[in-house]
Structure formats: C-alpha cells, structure tokens
Amino acid sequence: xxxxxxxxxxxxxxxxxxxxxxxxxxxxxxxxxxxxxxxxxxxxxxxxxxxxxxxxxxxxxxxxxxxxxxxxxxxxxxxxxxxxxxxxxxxxxxxxxxxxxxxxxxxxxxxxxxxxxxxxxxxxxxxxxxxxxxxxxxxxxxxxxxxxxxxxxxxxxxxxxxxxxxxxxxxxxxxxxxxxxxxxxxxxxxxxxxxxxxxxxxxxxxxxxxxxxxxxxxxxxxxxxxxxxxxxxxxxxxxxxxxxxxxxxxxxxxxxxxxxxxxxxxxxxxxxxxxxxxxxxxxxxxxxxxxxxxxxxxxxxxxxxxxxxxxxxxxxxxxxxxxxxxxxxxxxxxxxxxxxxxxxxxxxxxxxxxxxxxxxxxxxxxxxxxxxxxxxxxxxxxxxxxxxxxxxxxxxxxxxxxxxxxxxxxxxxxx
Numbered sequence: 001x002x003x004x005x006x007x008x009x010x011x012x013x014x015x016x017x018x019x020x021x022x023x024x025x026x027x028x029x030x031x032x033x034x035x036x037x038x039x040x041x042x043x044x045x046x047x048x049x050x051x052x053x054x055x056x057x058x059x060x061x062x063x064x065x066x067x068x069x070x071x072x073x074x075x076x077x078x079x080x081x082x083x084x085x086x087x088x089x090x091x092x093x094x095x096x097x098x099x100x101x102x103x104x105x106x107x108x109x110x111x112x113x114x115x116x117x118x119x120x121x122x123x124x125x126x127x128x129x130x131x132x133x134x135x136x137x138x139x140x141x142x143x144x145x146x147x148x149x150x151x152x153x154x155x156x157x158x159x160x161x162x163x164x165x166x167x168x169x170x171x172x173x174x175x176x177x178x179x180x181x182x183x184x185x186x187x188x189x190x191x192x193x194x195x196x197x198x199x200x201x202x203x204x205x206x207x208x209x210x211x212x213x214x215x216x217x218x219x220x221x222x223x224x225x226x227x228x229x230x231x232x233x234x235x236x237x238x239x240x241x242x243x244x245x246x247x248x249x250x251x252x253x254x255x256x257x258x259x260x261x262x263x264x265x266x267x268x269x270x271x272x273x274x275x276x277x278x279x280x281x282x283x284x285x286x287x288x289x290x291x292x293x294x295x296x297x298x299x300x301x302x303x304x305x306x307x308x309x310x311x312x313x314x315x316x317x318x319x320x321x322x323x324x325x326x327x328x329x330x331x332x333x334x335x336x337x338x339x340x341x342x343x344x345x346x347x348x349x350x351x352x353x354x355x356x357x358x359x360x361x362x363x364x365x366x367x368x369x370x371x372x373x374x375x376x377x378x379x380x381x382x383x384x385x386x387x388x389x390x391x392x393x394x395x396x397x398x399x400x401x402x403x404x405x406x407x408x409x410x411x412x413x414x415x
Contacts, residue, residue: 002116004034004395005108005139007125009096011046011067013054016270016289017235018315019146022213023121026144029388030119031058034395037112039105041070041096064112068104070095089127090174096124102131109135116400117142123149123175126182133185140398143182144190144211147311148199150176155309155332156239180204188398190391192312193336209394212336214384215318220294222324222376226368227299228263230256230358231325233316237271240309244333247306247351249279255355257283260301260362268296297323301368302361304354307333318382321375326368328357337378344374 006027012020030036038055042048052062084097105128109115114136120126126143133141153175157168183189184204190211191197197208232248234241245267253265261283267276270289280286290296297303303320305327313336320327321344327334328346339345346357361368 001035002395003037003114004030004117004119005037005039005112005115006030006119006121007105007128008038008040008121009124010043011040011048011051013047013051014289017238018213018312019122021315022144022146025214025216025384025388026119026121026211026391027055028058028384029391030395031055031060032388033392034117036060037064037066037108037115039066039068039108041101042067043070066104066108068101070098070101088174088177090171090178092171093124093127093175093178096127102128105131106135115139117395117398119144120186122146123179123182126186127178129182129185138400140187140395140400141185142188142190142395142398143186145183145196145200145312146192148179148191148196148203149311150179150203151196151199152240152309152311155311159243159308160239176203188394195336196312211391211394212382212387213313213315213318214382214387215315215322215379217322217380217383219292220297220319220322220324220379222372223298226301226326226361226365226372228260229266229296229300230260230263231266231268231296231300231303231320232305233293233296233303233319234269235271236267236269236273236276240307241269242273242276243309244305244307245276246279247308248304248354249284251351252304252306252354252358253284255351256358256362259359263301266296266300268293293319294323297325300325302326302328302358304358305329305333306348306351306354310335313337318379322379324372324376326361326371327375328354328361339375339378344371344378346371 012023015021015024048067052065055065080099081094084094089097117140118132120143129141153168153172157165160168180203183200188207189200189205191200191208192213194210197210200208232245236242265284267286268290272286272288277286303325307330314333317327317334328348330349331347334345341347348354348357
C-alpha cells in the first residue's frame with residue numbers, strides 16, 4: 001500500500017466552507033485507499049478532537065495525525081516572518097512559513113518518512129515543497145489548487161475599493177510569482193476544472209489532473225414542490241461572497257421582493273460582516289453558521305449568485321443543483337461546470353437580468369421543474385464517491401523516484 005502524507009492549512013472541521021468540504025472529502029478518499037498521515041495546522045476554532053475521531057473511524061490512528069498549533073500572532077517568530085516577507089512571500093502567506101511548521105514537518109519526515117506521495121492542500125502549504133524535495137527526494141509531490149490564487153486576486157482587484165487596489169495588485173504580483181514557482185516544481189497539480197487546468201499549465205505546471213469539486217448527494221433531497229425563498233449560500237468571511245450578497249440585497253432584491261412575497265431572501269453562511277448583518281429585516285434573514293444548508297435549500301424557489309470574483313468551482317452551485325433548486329447565476333459563478341443556459345441554469349449579469357430571471361421562475365412552474373430535474377441529473381455526475389475513486393487512481397499510478405529512475409508502481413519504468 002502506498003504511503004501518503006497530506007499537509008493541510010487547517011483542521012477541516014467544522015466543514016463549513018467550500019474549502020474545508022473539499023479538503024475533508026479528498027482526505028476521506030486518501031484514507032480509504034492508502035496508508036495516510038496528516039499534518040495539519042490547528043487554528044482557533046478548529047475541532048481537532050472531532051477530526052481525530054473522524055480519522056479514527058476511517059482507520060487512521062491518532063498517532064498519524066500531526067497537529068501544529070498556529071496562533072494568529074506569534075511574537076517568537078516575528079524575525080523569521082519578517083525575513084520571509086522581505087524575501088517576497090505574499091503578506092497573507094507569511095504565517096505558513098513559520099519555523100514551528102517547518103520543525104514539525106522535519107520531525108514527521110524523520111519519524112514517519114519516507115512517503116510515496118506528499119499532498120499539499122492549497123498553494124499556502126506548497127511553500128514547504130522545496131523542503132519536501134530535500135527531505136524526501138523519492139516522493140511524488142502534488143499541489144491541490146482549490147483556486148488559481150493569482151487569478152482570484154486579479155479578478156478581485158478592480159472590484160475593490162480604490163484605496164485597496166494598489167495593495168491587491170502588489171499582492172497579486174507576489175502570489176503569481178509564488179504560484180509559478182510552486183506549480184512548476186510540483187510533479188502534479190490538481191485543478192477543479194479544465195478552465196483552471198489551462199491557467200495552471202500556463203503558469204508552468206508540468207502535469208495537471210482535473211479533480212472537480214463534488215457534492216454529498218444523500219444530504220440533499222429535491223422537494224416535491226418549489227418553495228418561496230430566495231437563497232444565497234456561502235461563507236461570508238470570503239470577500240467575493242460578501243460582495244455578491246451585498247449586490248443581491250441592495251440591487252436585485254428591491255426589484256423583485258414584492259413579487260416573490262411571502263418568500264424571504266435567506267443569506268446562509270458563517271461569519272457575516274457588520275455590513276451583511278445590517279441588511280436584516282423581516283423579509284431578509286441572515287442566518288450565520290448553520291448545521292446544514294439543506295433545510296434552507298428545501299424551502300427555496302431559487303438560488304441567486306451574482307458573483308463577480310472567484311476561481312475554482314462553486315460548491316454552492318452543486319449543492320443547489322443536488323437539492324433540485326433552480327440556479328440563477330453569473331457566468332463566472334458557474335465557470336468550469338458543464339451547465340447550459342436555459343437547460344441547467346439561468347444566466348444573468350446585471351441586476352435587471354437577475355430580476356427578470358427570478359420573475360420567470362416565479363411565473364413558470366414548468367421551467368422551475370425542468371431546471372431542477374436537469375440540475376439534479378448534473379449533480380449526480382459530481383458525487384464525491386466517484387471523485388474520490390478518480391483521485392485514488394491518479395495517486396496509485398503516480399510515479400515515484402527510485403535512485404535515478406522514475407517508477408510507476410505496477411506499470412512500467414521510464415527515465
């Protein structure tokens with residue numbers, strides 16, 4: 001059995017963001033197919049005990065979970081963090097270069113290595129890639145790019161407040177440089193869609209595999225009858241989601257709220273900002289964290305996603321599709337997903353286009369039913385079980401180095 005080390009930027013419980021959901025499901029796939037160790041940063045609010053139990057149920061003992069306590073502020077590491085910043089590390093990536101993390105990584109490699117595959121979850125953790133190459137030269141090194149991080153920043157900058165734009169452009173330059181360095185050094189890179197895969201190849205990635213985001217189908221049962229609410233699902237501490245919600249509430253909802261009565265606009269997701277909280281009234285509900293988004297989708301007429309920035313693919317779209325909820329979205333919101341206008345989704349860009357699409361859904365039950373059925377069928381092709389099996393096949397056939405040769409176990413040897 002191949003030995004895999006997964007390096008995570010957080011403990012993925014609670015799994016209340018798209019990123020943590022993807023991380024959790026890919027770790028599940030690895031744990032069920034390989035001998036797995038996990039090195040994870042333990043941040044405030046993470047459920048380390050729950051994650052330890054969850055891994056144990058998958059056959060990964062607590063001795064193979066290696067946690068690194070990562071407080072937001074680490075005075076003892078100020079000097080090393082400053083050096084990393086001066087060397088060109090992007091500002092929000094500096095904490096992932098801390099000496100404590102590198103020391104734990106060295107210890108894990110010394111006590112548990114060597115590994116056949118080292119899986120870096122997010123670009124942030126791929127900063128350890130050169131050290132991994134030094135300590136475990138035989139390993140196949142893989143980066144899971146949840147987003148093309150530089151592309152995400154490039155899309156955010158022109159939409160941000162004018163005083164922030166110079167900082168975001170500066171950050172973009174640093175992130176793009178880091179992303180080019182990391183993906184070009186990795187043996188393989190995982191992308192969420194063919195769109196992202198093309199961008200990663202342009203950045204220098206040698207081998208890119210599309211491992212899409214997925215959905216847990218049993219969690220979502222399409223309702224027999226369309227509901228009344230308009231729902232937006234997403235973590236509110238991610239700026240593109242906050243921007244989309246503010247746009248939806250201020251520019252779209254006033255155009256259709258009276259026509260969608262008694263339905264409400266439901267904003268569902270953790271960590272709403274003061275600006276989002278200020279939107280609340282009797283017809284606009286901000287829930288904050290919820291145990292499951294499924295009950296809110298079960299009461300929905302539609303989900304509206306006026307997203308203007310992002311990368312990767314949106315789990316909120318797949319969850320709505322699995323729940324049989326019609327999706328009205330910008331083209332960017334469904335980027336990378338095989339959704340066809342008028343068949344699986346209604347596309348809209350301007351507030352008026354969103355309003356017109358929502359009116360169509362309210363007045364045309366047959367259209368609602370057709371979109372819901374087609375979207376559910378599409379979601380079934382994105383079940384996590386199948387995605388996990390595909391990841392397992394990729395890692396089973398990945399080449400590892402033996403001496404000066406590359407060897408794909410069970411297949412053939414190539415130079």
